[in-house]
Amino acid sequence: MGRWEPDTRGRLERAAIELYLEQGFDQTTVAQITKHADLTTRTFFRHFADKCDVLFVGADELRERVAKTIAAAPPAWSAFKAAASGLNIAAAALQIRRDEAQDRRKLIRDTPELRERELIMFASVAETVAEALSERGVEDRAARVTAEAMLAALRVAFEYWGEHPDRELPQLVDETLDELKDVVGSGN
Amino acid sequence: MGRWEPDTRGRLERAAIELYLEQGFDQTTVAQITKHADLTTRTFFRHFADKCDVLFVGADELRERVAKTIAAAPPAWSAFKAAASGLNIAAAALQIRRDEAQDRRKLIRDTPELRERELIMFASVAETVAEALSERGVEDRAARVTAEAMLAALRVAFEYWGEHPDRELPQLVDETLDELKDVVGSGN
Numbered sequence: 001m002g003r004w005e006p007d008t009r010g011r012l013e014r015a016a017i018e019l020y021l022e023q024g025f026d027q028t029t030v031a032q033i034t035k036h037a038d039l040t041t042r043t044f045f046r047h048f049a050d051k052c053d054v055l056f057v058g059a060d061e062l063r064e065r066v067a068k069t070i071a072a073a074p075p076a077w078s079a080f081k082a083a084a085s086g087l088n089i090a091a092a093a094l095q096i097r098r099d100e101a102q103d104r105r106k107l108i109r110d111t112p113e114l115r116e117r118e119l120i121m122f123a124s125v126a127e128t129v130a131e132a133l134s135e136r137g138v139e140d141r142a143a144r145v146t147a148e149a150m151l152a153a154l155r156v157a158f159e160y161w162g163e164h165p166d167r168e169l170p171q172l173v174d175e176t177l178d179e180l181k182d183v184v185g186s187g188n
Numbered sequence: 189m190g191r192w193e194p195d196t197r198g199r200l201e202r203a204a205i206e207l208y209l210e211q212g213f214d215q216t217t218v219a220q221i222t223k224h225a226d227l228t229t230r231t232f233f234r235h236f237a238d239k240c241d242v243l244f245v246g247a248d249e250l251r252e253r254v255a256k257t258i259a260a261a262p263p264a265w266s267a268f269k270a271a272a273s274g275l276n277i278a279a280a281a282l283q284i285r286r287d288e289a290q291d292r293r294k295l296i297r298d299t300p301e302l303r304e305r306e307l308i309m310f311a312s313v314a315e316t317v318a319e320a321l322s323e324r325g326v327e328d329r330a331a332r333v334t335a336e337a338m339l340a341a342l343r344v345a346f347e348y349w350g351e352h353p354d355r356e357l358p359q360l361v362d363e364t365l366d367e368l369k370d371v372v373g374s375g376n
Binding site: 078141153155159179182 | 266267268304307308311329330332333334336337339340341343344347348364367368369370371372373374
């Protein structure tokens, strides 16, 4: 991004979300977004692959932070605890940008195309977690199961956050992980 | 289906899978499938929404069986155990049609469009499991967490089955559920 384009990406994001919320995701075109942000369509496609992409653009960065957090967890920690620390970092990052994250959630929940995209995003986070655990020496299947169980908890906590926007996401994640321990522990 | 169309659906399924495996999913058209099955395109679309649909057409029926199994589990069983019994039924049904199920897995694994479709299918199974547990009186969040954890285990067992086609899926599901108990149990 050139110096003459301060926060172009952020402007496009805000314009897109505003229009999606106002008139619906399906009804909004890229041309309308760029007009609203006073930028060109070419600029839009320099930052985003399509109009879904605007809503998931932070995911790569978040995934990287999750991987780094898991890698940095004390070697003595269990796979579950190391993975949970990654999850907590993601939850904290989302909590900081709460209003924006909640707007996104609302849009995703109401739009089938975006829900599918979210499933793909979650699956890629699970892969990242599994890889990060493997690199800690966790056996392959245990790494995959832990990663998938973490994502299961994140999905549920996320949904709850959408329904109870005044709760704190990191706390909801902790509660959901406790719930997971309870239900799995009472398995027999 | 009329009496003059014995197993039309099965013929279309087999023709489709044969061509997908032979020449690739993306390269195969509905016209080729119907020609291969000696049927018309109109007949194809009476049975399937699109060429993805052929590979997921048993999912609704399986979901129904899972729901019924969970509903029929002894009232004293924990949410986890009831959900696991549903999962085991699904695994047994897939094991019976092993070769076909394995062909499908191969195709899904190698085709991004089908992987996305599979994620959607898994998400809908999770919803079914959560609903079936709610109807047993399991509290909402516990039901969702249990359902998502089950699907996490199913996903991993399924992947393993693809890599080790000679193993039995029901046993892989059991092993994965045990693994889940281990990793979650050693959470602290």
